[in-house]
Amino acid sequence: MPELPEVETTIRGIKDTLLNQKIIRLKISNPNLRWPVPETINDICNHHIKAISRRAKYILIKLSNEQHLIIHLGMSGNLRLEKTDQQHKKHDHAEFLLQNDFILKFNDPRRFGCILLTDNPQQHRLIANLGLEPFSKKFTGAYLKQQAKSRSIKVKTFIMDHKVVVGVGNIYASESLFLSAINPNTAANKISLKRYQNLAQAIVKVLEKSINAGGTTLKDFHGNQGKAGYFQQQLEVYDRQNQACHRCNGKIKKTIIAQRASYYCPNCQHW
DNA sequence: AACGAATCCTGTGCGC
């Protein structure tokens, strides 16, 4: 569920409350996430939160003992802040009690998310080999074209490959291909530089737009301040099969690509 | 090296 805009929205929402706070206590109700929550997590108690940042969809929390929490929300996870008088909810797997009487709660029904601890996030196996951030200067059409050189996979699968570019999930992959008028079934190495320039711009644009709208709310995601994301109202193709294309009025089609639902307008997306 | 498929897990919504 959470794609990059949801992760970014989450970070922006919790940052001010977490910064410089001391972690008093933690409660791990269920350590069986994507990978087990390490037992050494208790080491972070009595240390302060020094910084919060994002790499791909990983939330990085730097602590005063020079360790870093790596948190991923998986498909169904979310982080929320509550005062100590709020009750424990189902699937609240981890709770971090802060000195200011807030509790940071990690809730994740499907448990595809993770909470890990590391001394050096840049060298962590989950992070070290990631591709470019979509908002980095280096992320250009030329970069995509070069990366696609020996790739025969469909372009939609290609832009969801985190070794190429991070943060493009299933919703925004369909949306950015619509914006750049590229058919999601096209082989990555058959696309021109010009079209990749359009695609790179479209990816940045669609992600920025969604962050500004507070993310997309489908089923599970709620802005952590109790605010829903509104990007859903701006979706052009995702989950709109058989509905009219906003551009040509033709019928939006649904197809499965690499076992993921994909949506496009056959009339507008030729290549 | 690159690709497709399987996999982890719970909740929801649909057809019957």
Added chain:
DNA sequence: TGCGCACAGGATTCGT
């Protein structure tokens, strides 16, 4: 109303 099934925003891991 209840049951069974298909499917869901991710991304690693495995077999070819």
